[in-house]
Amino acid sequence: MFSSGLKQGLRRIQGSVHRLLTADRLLRRCPPHLLVLGFHRVTEGADPYEETPPGLTCSANSLRAILEWIKDRYELISEDCVEEILSGRRDTSAALVTFDDAFEDFRVVSFPILRERDAPAVLFVPSSTEPLWQNRLWRAARYFSGKSVEFLGRKWRLDRERFLRKFLSECRRYIAEPPVRRERNKRLDEVVGLLEGGERSREGAARLGGKSLRRLAAAGVTMGGHSRTHPVLKGLKEEELREEVAGSREELEGMVGRRIEAFAYPFGDRNSYDEKVVEGVEKAGYRRAYTTVPEVLPIGEDVARARWEIPRLCVDWDENLERWLARKWVPAMKRIEGDR
Numbered sequence: 001m002f003s004s005g006l007k008q009g010l011r012r013i014q015g016s017v018h019r020l021l022t023a024d025r026l027l028r029r030c031p032p033h034l035l036v037l038g039f040h041r042v043t044e045g046a047d048p049y050e051e052t053p054p055g056l057t058c059s060a061n062s063l064r065a066i067l068e069w070i071k072d073r074y075e076l077i078s079e080d081c082v083e084e085i086l087s088g089r090r091d092t093s094a095a096l097v098t099f100d101d102a103f104e105d106f107r108v109v110s111f112p113i114l115r116e117r118d119a120p121a122v123l124f125v126p127s128s129t130e131p132l133w134q135n136r137l138w139r140a141a142r143y144f145s146g147k148s149v150e151f152l153g154r155k156w157r158l159d160r161e162r163f164l165r166k167f168l169s170e171c172r173r174y175i176a177e178p179p180v181r182r183e184r185n186k187r188l189d190e191v192v193g194l195l196e197g198g199e200r201s202r203e204g205a206a207r208l209g210g211k212s213l214r215r216l217a218a219a220g221v222t223m224g225g226h227s228r229t230h231p232v233l234k235g236l237k238e239e240e241l242r243e244e245v246a247g248s249r250e251e252l253e254g255m256v257g258r259r260i261e262a263f264a265y266p267f268g269d270r271n272s273y274d275e276k277v278v279e280g281v282e283k284a285g286y287r288r289a290y291t292t293v294p295e296v297l298p299i300g301e302d303v304a305r306a307r308w309e310i311p312r313l314c315v316d317w318d319e320n321l322e323r324w325l326a327r328k329w330v331p332a333m334k335r336i337e338g339d340r
């Protein structure tokens, strides 16, 4: 019994060492590149499902392990160094650590971990203080006590995680659709109303207020724009787009008293922004923008073209170092492997 357990353990360690060595060989074969990591919430051991949708929380231990691994292989840079890369003044590999949505756990959990390792970071902050709509929706569904719900002429089961995920993605699409905020809020209220009892049962994950943001900025954290209320920017009416993009920059600059240069598109996948959005971000006075398209950015002749679409590799809730490497980093690196 003992020896077969021991053998299994040994095999696991061998496998893990092998995978890490393979990763290092892959790194040596790839051209210089910028690796941008994307985190949301980071918690010490709590249920990642409690307050925010799956995918948004990772454990403090994963953050530590990933940072240690990166730190041994990349130079960790601050956000303003990305300008040097985009303008061709820097051609060596680098890594940047980013956090979206400005949750309170950044101050309590992530910041001390970053500081201990001298890792600079960017915090992308939705400048409105109202609860983020997608978290309100998640909480309502997460704490809903019923087994199913009627929605858009269909009956949706909510008693299994995979059903819940499907239902939520349909709800998000439905709520984000109207180009006017009033209509979107009406739809949000409608859906939360269907999930009666859910939302009211819990407080949401706390977000950082102006005072904490000012302190973090003073301690060296770079602040970046992330809209005001976190809508899908693509398809918004022009006036709302301006309010969300330029408005968030003004609000955030007022809050922290610093120039804000970087922007991250809410959600950040290719369906969440288009040329019109990019134009709005540029017009608002931002200098660079980040997506969540899972790539690394090769630092070659074309690097300047990525100014408004800097890709990021996000870390999901169930990803420790090895899983993150296998799912995100290795595939992204393989795509640039031949570019050397």
Ligand SMILES: [Zn+2]
Binding pocket: 100, 101, 226, 230, 266, 267
């Ligand atoms: Zn976000």
